[in-house]
Amino acid sequence: xxxxxxxxxxxYGAIEAxxxxxxxVEKGEIVAxxxxxxxGKSTTLWTISGLVRPRxxxxxxxxxxxxxxxxxxxxxxxxxxxxxxxxxxxxxTVQENLEMGAYVTKGGAAMREAMRRVFNRFPRLEERKNxxxxxxSGGEQQMLAIGRAxxxxxxxxxxxxxxMGLAPMLVREIFAIIKELNEQGTTIxxxxxxxxxxxSIARRGYVLETGSITLSxxxxxxxxxxxxxxAYLGA
Amino acid sequence: MDLQTLxxxxxxxxxxxxxxxxxxxGYTMVYGIIKxxxxxxxxxxxxxxxxxxxxxxxxxxxxxxxxVAMIACLCVAVTIERVAYRPLRGxxxxxxxxxxxxxxxxxxxxxxxxxxxxxxxxxxxxxNTIYTVGLVKISTVQIVILVVAAVLMIGLQxxxxxxxxxxxxRATSEDLHTASLMGINxxxxxxxxxxxxxxxxxxGGVLVGMYFNSVFPLMGVMAGLKAFCAAVVGGxxxxxxxxxxxxxxxxxxxxxxxxxxxxxxxxxxxGLLILVLLFRPSGLLGQPEQRKV
Numbered sequence: 001x002x003x004x005x006x007x008x009x010x011x012y013g014a015i016e017a018x019x020x021x022x023x024x025v026e027k028g029e030i031v032a033x034x035x036x037x038x039x040g041k042s043t044t045l046w047t048i049s050g051l052v053r054p055r056x057x058x059x060x061x062x063x064x065x066x067x068x069x070x071x072x073x074x075x076x077x078x079x080x081x082x083x084x085x086x087x088x089x090x091x092x093t094v095q096e097n098l099e100m101g102a103y104v105t106k107g108g109a110a111m112r113e114a115m116r117r118v119f120n121r122f123p124r125l126e127e128r129k130n131x132x133x134x135x136x137s138g139g140e141q142q143m144l145a146i147g148r149a150x151x152x153x154x155x156x157x158x159x160x161x162x163x164m165g166l167a168p169m170l171v172r173e174i175f176a177i178i179k180e181l182n183e184q185g186t187t188i189x190x191x192x193x194x195x196x197x198x199x200s201i202a203r204r205g206y207v208l209e210t211g212s213i214t215l216s217x218x219x220x221x222x223x224x225x226x227x228x229x230x231a232y233l234g235a
Numbered sequence: 236m237d238l239q240t241l242x243x244x245x246x247x248x249x250x251x252x253x254x255x256x257x258x259x260x261g262y263t264m265v266y267g268i269i270k271x272x273x274x275x276x277x278x279x280x281x282x283x284x285x286x287x288x289x290x291x292x293x294x295x296x297x298x299x300x301x302x303v304a305m306i307a308c309l310c311v312a313v314t315i316e317r318v319a320y321r322p323l324r325g326x327x328x329x330x331x332x333x334x335x336x337x338x339x340x341x342x343x344x345x346x347x348x349x350x351x352x353x354x355x356x357x358x359x360x361x362x363n364t365i366y367t368v369g370l371v372k373i374s375t376v377q378i379v380i381l382v383v384a385a386v387l388m389i390g391l392q393x394x395x396x397x398x399x400x401x402x403x404x405r406a407t408s409e410d411l412h413t414a415s416l417m418g419i420n421x422x423x424x425x426x427x428x429x430x431x432x433x434x435x436x437x438x439g440g441v442l443v444g445m446y447f448n449s450v451f452p453l454m455g456v457m458a459g460l461k462a463f464c465a466a467v468v469g470g471x472x473x474x475x476x477x478x479x480x481x482x483x484x485x486x487x488x489x490x491x492x493x494x495x496x497x498x499x500x501x502x503x504x505x506g507l508l509i510l511v512l513l514f515r516p517s518g519l520l521g522q523p524e525q526r527k528v
Contacts (some may be wrong), residue, residue, distance in 0.1 A: 072421075087413040099402060
């Protein structure tokens with residue numbers, strides 16, 4: 001088991017954002033976490049990355065407990081994060097953005113190697129490497145956000161709404177990239193409002209409702225579940 | 236005012252303005268990263284002046300005095316951040332602001348107790364020759380100030396643009412949460428930012444102490460306020476803005492005095508602040524603040 005959340009509860013002040021949440025991600029899987037706006041999907045990812053401290057519960061990654069570690073240590077253990085809304089550093093160049101993704105990487109050679117791999121996958125980023133990230137199109141920014149997270153060579157990639165705000169054609173492209181990354185060995189925990197797309201590439205899925213997991217199972221089963229179809233697939 | 240006077244006052248104004256800029260950079264960098272107006276920053280500058288003075292009294296030359304003052308202020312500023320601001324991270328924005336006012340009062344009182352309230356003169360550390368270049372006169376002290384300020388600002392620019400830590404500073408100031416998701420140790424970046432600001436302010440303190448031949452515990456109050464104005468006029472959060480704002484205020488102040496507004500000397504900076512903010516609320520080079528959702 002690569003990632004395990006056990007009974008995680010998170011509070012923002014008096015508001016309970018996650019309540020006794022447990023989930024697991026096996027090595028090599030794509031796991032989809034679907035749910036409505038405000039269900040706690042992003043909070044779950046922030047908690048794994050250490051931006052938010054849980055009040056209760058444990059998080060175990062690759063055999064180590066990471067529950068109270070600072071975010072920078074969690075990144076160096078091998079968790080990459082593609083934040084919601086892309087969040088590229090708009091006033092920095094594409095290349096500088098990628099360098100920030102490799103912040104925990106020791107040594108220039110390893111970083112150049114990581115950058116070469118990212119440029120191979122996203123040639124458009126190489127063409128624009130000296131351009132400010134804020135001037136990229138939405139799709140390019142999403143690629144940059146993914147490339148930036150890949151710079152630390154993560155074992156597990158957390159992706160928060162990678163399809164948000166993109167045209168349907170680009171959404172398909174991004175999902176193809178996610179699938180390809182997974183086939184090449186990156187485990188992915190995918191948060192999506194686009195449940196249909198997410199379940200189509202995931203192996204397993206969890207449905208999150210107001211801070212609790214209400215359904216889980218193989219992605220194909222969830223996609224066929226009448227409850228899920230009514231609530232999230234618009235069927 | 237004839238051309239000669241104008242040029243002469245420009246030189247004097249740029250000299251004064253570059254010391255404002257050295258202090259203003261600390262305000263603007265810290266604000267850029269943690270959105271805190273660090274009111275204790277002017278007092279770090281004052282401590283720099285006292286440390287530099289102590290070194291000169293012990294027989295050090297001006298370069299060594301500046302260097303030791305920089306190291307001392309670096310330690311002071313990093314300690315202040317650690318003790319007075321870091322524990323308040325994540326609380327409302329007003330809390331560290333109030334804490335910084337407390338630190339400011341503490342440092343002023345401490346130095347007044349230790350050194351007395353009276354201004355202390357600065358021993359002659361460099362022979363002050365006055366050179367005539369074309370129409371204007373420029374003194375050795377002014378040259379030292381201009382050179383030190385220029386070297387430090389270029390150095391700062393190189394650090395911010397080229398080094399890993401400098402890039403991390405820019406990333407953190409743009410988006411602190413995302414920066415930490417990248418594995419950037421945000422606390423280290425914040426400490427580093429305070430250290431950089433303090434180093435610049437320390438140099439400013441020693442230079443001003445030498446220029447005006449006067450060092451006293453409350454010297455950081457007015458200088459700090461004016462430098463803060465300079466940072467806001469230039470656009471708080473903007474590094475080039477702080478330099479521009481500092482020079483602008485220095486020149487305006489000196490020209491104002493030369494035009495007979497000497498008794499309004501200190502009012503000029505604040506008047507300009509109001510004027511600039513009326514027309515450009517985010518300062519000369521500042522970006523309008525975007526509300527994050």
